[in-house]
Amino acid sequence: MKTIFHYFLIICCLGISVSSQAKALPEDLTWQSNTTSESWASNKAEKGGTFTDFILAFPPTLRTVGPDSNSSFRSYINANQLGLTGFHPNSLKIIPQIASHWAYGNDGKTVYYKLDKNAKWSDGEKVDADDFLFTVDFMRSEHIHAPWYNNYYKEQILDVTKYDDHTISVTGAVARPKDELHYYYGLTPTPKHFYKEIKKGWVKKHNWKIIPNTGPYQISKVKKGKQIELSRKKDWWAKDYKFNKNRFNVDKVRLKVIRDANIAYKHFEKGELDSFSLVQPEFWHNKAKGKLYDNGYLEKVVFYNDMPRSSSGLFLNLDNPILKDKQVRLGLAHALNFQRVIDTVLRGDYERLQAFHTGYGDYSNKSLKARAFDLGKANQLLDQSGWQQRGGDGIRIKAGKRLSLDLSYGRKEHNERWSIIKQGALKAGIELNLKLQDSSSHYKTIMQKQHQLASLGWSTGFRPAFWQHFHSDNAHKPQTNNITNMDDKKMDGLIMAYRSETSEEKRKTLSKQVAQIIHDSAAFIPDFKVPYTRGAHWRWLQFPETPATKTSGSLYSPFSDGGLFWIKKDLKVETKGARKSKTKYVAQNKTFDQFRVGK
Amino acid sequence: MLSPQAKQRWMRFKSQKRGFYSLVLIGILVFLSLIAELWVNNRPIVVSYQGELYFPTYGDIIPGKEFDLDYQWETNYKELQTAFEKQDGNWLIMPLVPFNPFENNFIEGEYPPYAPSLEHSHFLGTDMAGRDVLARLVYGFRIAILFSLFLLAVSYTVGIILGALMGYLGGTFDLIFQRLIEILSNVPILYIIMIVASIITPNFWTLALLLAAFSWMGLTWYMRTETYRESTREYVLAARSIGASNWRIMFKHILPNSVSILITFFPFSVVSGITALTSLDYLGFGLPVPTPSWGELLQQGTSNLEYQWIAGSAVVALSLILTLVTFIGEAIREAFDPKKYSYFE
Secondary structure (H helix, E strand, O other), X not given: OXXXXXXXXXXXXXXXXXXXXXXXXXXXXXXXXXXXXXXXOOOOOOOOOEEEEEEOOOOOOOOOOOOOOOOOOHHHHHOOOXXXXXXXXXXXXXXXXXXXXXXXXXXXXXXXXXXXOOOEOOOOOEOOHHHHHHHHHHHHOHHHOOHHHHHHHHHOEXXXXXXXXXXXXXXXXOOOOHHHHHHHHOOOOOOHHHHOOOOOOHHHHOOOOOOOOXXXXXXXXEEOOOEEEEEEOOOOOOOOOOOOOOOOOOOEEEEEEOOOHHHHHHHHHHOOOOEEEOOOHHHHHHHOOOHHHHOOOEEEEEEEOOOOEOEXXXXXXXXXXXXXXXXXXHHHHHHOOHHHHHHOOOOOOOEEOOOOOEOOHHHXXXXXXXXXXXXXXXXXHHHHOOOOEEOOOOOEEEOOEEOEEEEEEOOHHHHHHHHHHHHHHHXXXXXXXXXXXXXXXXXXXXXXXXXXXXXXXXXXXOOXXXXXXXXXXXXXXXXXXXXXXXXXXHHHHHHHHHXXXXXXXXXXXHHHHHHHHHHHHOOEEEOEEOOEXXXXXXXXXXXXXXXXXXXXXXXXXXXXXXXXXXXXXXXXHHHHHHHHHOOOOOOEEEEEOOOOOOO | OOOHHHHHHHHHHHHOHHHHHHHHHHHHHHHHHHOHXXXXXXXXXXXXXXXXXXXXXXXXXXXXXXXXXXXXXXXXXXXXXXXXXXXXXXXXXXXXXXXXOOOOOOOOOOOOOOOOEOXXXXXXXXXXXXXXHHHHHHHHHHHXXXXXXXXXXXXXXXHHHHHHHHHHHOHHHHHHHHHHHHHHHOOOHHHHHHHHHHXXXXXXXXXXXXXXXXXXXXXXXXXXXXXXXXXXXXXHHHHHHOOOOHHHHHHHHHHHHHHHHHHHHHHHXXXXXXXXXXXXXXXXXXXXXXXXXXXXXXXXXXXXXXXXXXXXXXXXHHHHHHHHHHHHHHHHXXXXXXXXXXXXX
C-alpha cells in the first residue's frame, strides 16, 4: 500500500476525463486472452455443503469504501466482486475475468478491454461499459467519504473511454510494463443501475446494504454481531469458465464471529469450524496435537508458498556516527545470530530472510545471501575499523567511545528473540541496548530518523519498490521511507532508470543491480520470513492434489484464488460416527514443498 | 542508641513472633539477593589455572584467551569446566546456580522453555528464551527491592518535609500545597507512566523518579496532620520559647514524635513499590528488556500457561514476599499501637 501511495505523491494529474461518447477504437490493436494457462482446481471436486469459518470481529459496515470500511471482512466482499482481469496464481500470467480480451495501446499506459457479454450482476442485470465508467464517478465522489480512493481515481486513473457497450479502455497516469498496467489501473465495475447517483448521505444509507456483485458468492444472511452467511450462486455466469470450473464448491460459507482465537480453536476441535489456520508457532506446536490428530480426524498440512515476503529486518541509520562506517555495519551483520533464534525460540519454523526483496520472481536477486553469524569475520571487520580495543566489560572502545547501539523494536512478543541476539553480539564486543516501544511510537521514532538500529518489516507490493526506501531524495529528512538514510549517487541513477523503464527484462536486471548495492551497503540486515502457510482441517474437507497455489496466503480461502476444497458429506457423517465409536484412522501430516524456494 | 521508648517498641515487636521471623526471613532473602553473584552466576567463584587463582565473580570479564582458548570474549566457564575435567591440576568451582539471568541456555534437540531439572541445574526450569527462572527471580527480586527502597526514600523525604512544613507553617503555604496535592493525586499515574514509557524506554532511575513524583502525596497528608497536632503540644511551645529554630522544632522535636505513623506505613510502601514495578513490567512498560523482572516472568507465564513453572515460580515468589511484608506490617502496628501500651502520667 505504501508503494502505491508513493506513486501517487509523485504524480500530478492533468486533463482527467471520463468520456462517454462513442469514440473509434484504434485499428492496430492486438487482442489477447489467456486460454492456455492451466486450471489449478481438481475435477474430483463435488458441490455442496456448508463451510464454517470464523472472524475475530463483526464488520462495522458492509460498505467497501468510506469510513470504517477497512475491516478484514472487506476482503470477503471484494473477493466476490470481479475485476477486468486477474492473475494466474501459479504462473502470474494475466487471465480473463470480466474482460474476455485485452490489448495494449502504444502510449504504454492504456489498456483496451473487451467485456464478456455474459457477465451479469447478482440481481440479473448485465454488466456493461457504463458500470466501469460509473466506477470512476463513484470513486471520485466526495459523498463516499474516501479521500484515498478519491485521490487515486483522480490522479492515477486518467481516462476511461467507452467504445461500445462491451469495449472500454483505461488510461493510467504513467507508462508501466504491461502486467503492471493491469495491477495498477485495472478496474472493478460498480452497479450503476443499483446506485443510480451518488448523493449526500450515501455513507449512512449504505452501511448495511448488500450490493449486487459479479463473483461466485453473495451475502445471503446477516445476523448482526454474530455471523454472516454467503451463498453460492447456482447459475453464476462464469461458473463453467476454465479458471472457475471445479472451484467455489461449497453451497454456503458461514462466518461466525468468535472474538478470541483460543476459543475459536475450541470450536474447531468440536467440529463447529471446518478448518483452522495454524501459522503461529504456539498454536501449531502446543495446541494442534492430541487424540483428534493421532486418530486421524483432524489433518495437518504445511504448504510452502512462493510470494513476495515482507522486507523485515534491522534498518541501520547511516547518519549515525558509528554506523556511518561500512566496516562496522558489516561487522555488526556478522555478529547477529538470527539462526540461533530460529533454531531455538522460533522452533525452526521460520527461515532467514536473504535480501530486501524476496519472492518477487525474477525481480529478486536470488544470488544474495544474508550475512551469517560469524564471530571470526565480525571481529576481523571491527578490528580493522579501529574498534580493536576492548573495555573491562568486553565491549569495544574507540577514542573513548563504547560500541554501544540502541536497537528499537515495537512488539513485546519479540523480547525473547532480541535478547538472544543481544547475547550473541556481546561476544563480538557490541553492546545492543534493547528499546521496546509501543508500535506507534516505534514507528514515529523511525519516521523521524532518530533510531540507530530499528526492527521493522515493510509490507509487500506487486513489484519491488526502491525509490521510497533507498533514493537520496528521501534521505536525511523525516517522514519518508528511506529509513537507512541511504544516499548513494550510483544507486539513485539505477533507481530512476528502474522507474522509467518499461521493458520487463531491463527492469529485472536493474532491480537485481539495486538489490546488490543494498546488500553490499549492509544498511539493512534481513531477519526472518515465514515461507509457508499451514493449518489443520477435519478429514471431510477434501483438496486437489496440490491443495493451494504458489501465491496462496491461506489453505482455506473460500474465494479469490482459492475455493479449491470441497466437503464430502458421507465422510462428515462417518467421522462423526467414528468419534463416538472411537474408530481410528491413519494420522495425516502432509507437507507440500513443490513451490518451496531453495529446497 | 535507642531511646527507652524505642527499645520498648522493639521488644514489643520481637514478641510478635510471626512478624519478627518474617523480618528475619526477608532480611536473609535480601542479603542473599545482594550477594547473588556468588551463588547465582555463570562465572565461577574461583578458577585455578596453571597454578594461578582467578576470582572472576566481580569485576571485569576474563577473556577466553586468558585460559588459552581461541577467543577474546568472556570465557564460557561451563565449557571450561568440562575441559578441566580432562586436565590435571586445573579446576574451578561453579556457584550453586550456574547461570546468570541474561544467559540463553539451550539444550540440544529441545526447544525452550525447559522444565525444572536437576540434571541441567535449572532448579525452577527456564523461561521462553531459555533463561534460568531461579536466576531471574533472584536478580529480579534484588532489583525490585532496591527499586522499592529507593522509591520509598525519595517519596518519604519529599512527603515528610512537605507535610511537616504544611502542618507547621500553615496559612497560604499549606493552602497552595493542599490544592497541588489534590490535583496531583487525581492524575492517573499508571497511564502517565505508560505514555512516558512508550515514548522513551525508561531505565531504573527514570522509572523510580517518575513513580516517586506521583507517590509522595499520600504520606504528606498524615505528616501534615501529625505536625499540626504536635505543634500545639507543650514541648513544642517550650522549644520555641527557648528560641529553637523552626527547622529544629520540626525535625528534632516533632518528627521523632510522629515516627510511629511513618513506620506503620513503611512495610506497605515497600510492597506497593514492588507491586508497582511488577505490574509495569507485566504490562511491558517497566524496565527495559532483558532486565530480570518478576513482572516479565509473570507475563511470559500467563501467556504460556501450559508451562506452569514460569507463572508458578513468579506467583509463589510474589505471594511469599507480600505475605512476609504483611506479617511484618502487622507486627509493627501492634508494637506501635498507642491504645495498648501508651500511658499518660
